[in-house]
Amino acid sequence: MRALYTAATGMVAQEMSVQIISNNIANMQTTAYKKQRAEFSDLMYQSLRRAGANSSNQGNRLPVGLDIGAGVKTTGTPRVMTQGNLLPTGKDLDVAIRGEGFFRVLMPDGRTAYTRAGSFETDDQGRLVTPEGYLVDPSITFPQNASNIQISQQGEVSVLLPGQSQNTVLGQIQLARFVNKVGLQSIGDNLYLETDASGTAQISNPGVDGMGNLLQNQLEASNVSAVTEISDLITAQRAYSMNAKVVSAADDMLQSTVQMLR
């Protein structure tokens, strides 16, 4: 009975859907988290009769075929890269991006990763780092006695040094942009890696080339909407139980066949 296996593929797909929704909900408060969605597609069809085949020797053709599908599969889990809300935090080193860009982060293994989570800190040497301690690229070092940290919309970092009345420019934060940011590979810790699908990073200062502006004292919230996720969860749950019902209905049919043999 093919229906049994077809319904099983449906149950597997909905299980995947619930898994993704639960990860989205778990990351609802994660800075700059971008939600994922499951993308499904149908499996192959078995053609029992093919449309256009001859139905008589006089050249009549079948107007429709007889195709039976074999179920569903998950083809991908693309991220939805829309802008999250901006939350004021009041912390000097919290920076949000309003626009397309990503911060560049130097990984311990030498690779460059990209992130939108701008909750930065300084390490023991005064360098600007992510909460995991990875260096922000290009590197910016704060002197011990610096105060009044200012990060402009265009990414210019300046501080007030003792004995001076004007801010001194320390460096420039640069952003990267991708032609297809959905193609980035996520590696956890809010970090993404460049892939063939994302295209190579285009590096530029904030505020130009559609990079987006920087906003100091703010963080980008996740773009997960609780209402959408819960309604998606209900849909997935119902879809799962409907597929389970198909399994039991197919089983009932088989059982009634078996009961004919007495």
Next chain:
Amino acid sequence: MQNALYVSLSKQVTLRREMDVIANNLANMDTNGFKANDVTFEEYLSSKARIAHPSPADQRVSYVRESGSTTDFSEGSLQQTGGTLDLAIRGEGFFVVETPQGDRYTRNGAFTMNEKGELVNMQGYRVRGQNGPIQFDQQDSNITFSREGTITAINGIQNQVIERAKLNIVRFNNQNALVRESNGLYAAPGQTAQPATEKTSVTQGTLEKSNVRPIIEMSRMLEVMRAYQSLSSMMTNTDDLRKTAINKLADTTS
């Protein structure tokens, strides 16, 4: 007497087929761009008694068999995703993708980009524009699809709006003759694609959900199941009848 068994059997075979189709519809109720499938049945008359092979029955018995599967091409509901490359077609029409087997047609507009900056679907097949594949530049941002399918982007270097391509949206005179393949793709053997009419439009940032109506499928499923069970019990009863007949009529003990 045998006829009752065979007629029931022919119906049971088609019911199983219908169950398979319902299972596939329900499994794909969350597949973007999926169109619900249905099976149609027809009566099949047993052949007339001929002189060469005289049949004992003087009345023709009708059986049932499936005549084909039809696709419900009605529009599915639209879901907002906010994705730049998520497209939905409103009205009649299909996107064209290039597969190794030739052009295929789909309603699923969940697209992405490959390493060359070409617009591809989730299987990596290139989406066809009116002048071949749709190519973006690495510097492009703010990609916009108009209602008519014209694709514009803001190019970083020149910082101006550039028209990149136009989507090729096609329609068919006979949609029912399209052949389903996997991954939401359709083949069109023996038909040429016509350009879509003005009523068809493209919406960016949305996807077309599956048009499977779960309630209908569930009630169809119950109907199929009950019909199958009642046929089973009918076959059992027929069998009982025959058993009793053999026992009563052929009782040789007295």
